[in-house]
Amino acid sequence: MPKHTFKVNGRRVTVKVDDDVRLLWVLRDLLGITGPKYGCGINVCKACTSHLNGKAFNPCSVPVGKIGPDDEITTIEGLADTVGKDLHPMQEAWLENDVAQCGYCQPGQIMAAVDLVKKAEKKGRAITDGDLDSIRNICRCGTYPRLRDAIRDGAKGM
Numbered sequence: 514m515p516k517h518t519f520k521v522n523g524r525r526v527t528v529k530v531d532d533d534v535r536l537l538w539v540l541r542d543l544l545g546i547t548g549p550k551y552g553c554g555i556n557v558c559k560a561c562t563s564h565l566n567g568k569a570f571n572p573c574s575v576p577v578g579k580i581g582p583d584d585e586i587t588t589i590e591g592l593a594d595t596v597g598k599d600l601h602p603m604q605e606a607w608l609e610n611d612v613a614q615c616g617y618c619q620p621g622q623i624m625a626a627v628d629l630v631k632k633a634e635k636k637g638r639a640i641t642d643g644d645l646d647s648i649r650n651i652c653r654c655g656t657y658p659r660l661r662d663a664i665r666d667g668a669k670g671m
Contacts, residue, residue, distance in 0.1 A: 517577050519584045521546065522591025532578025537561050539577050540588065548589035548620040552651070559650035562621035562628075563588045569628035589620035592627065602670025603627050603663070610663040614654035622650040622660060630668045640668050 518527040540546040552560030556574035564587040
């Protein structure tokens with residue numbers, strides 16, 4: 514069985530698993546990182562959204578064989594470490610705006626929101642309503658209005 518080495522949340526890991534196993538299962542089942550959730554397995558619901566080299570991606574759709582030794586994956590568990598605080602500003606905004614109901618989709622939504630804000634900042638502008646409309650993470654509880662407010666507030670703290 515092949516070995517795969519990469520970084521997850523700031524630490525180097527090595528796993529022995531077939532190349533075609535989806536990264537989500539490596540994270541959850543082999544590494545015990547349960548923040549990225551299984552929702553659909555086909556890159557639609559976005560419950561598993563994490564960051565690969567600082568950009569949002571969905572590990573349910575990426576085979577571990579596509580991840581190289583220089584790649585770094587950040588999940589919700591490692592997000593606060595990227596800013597050296599107990600909570601990332603987006604996580605703080607989520608709490609302040611009381612976004613979560615069941616909470617299942619929240620890790621993926623937060624990770625997508627951070628990526629959204631970074632993309633806007635890279636373009637030298639604030640997030641727009643159009644940007645907020647581009648978030649495609651599904652929330653069965655329907656907390657979208659609070660989610661939009663949290664993203665705006667979180668962006669201010671980033």
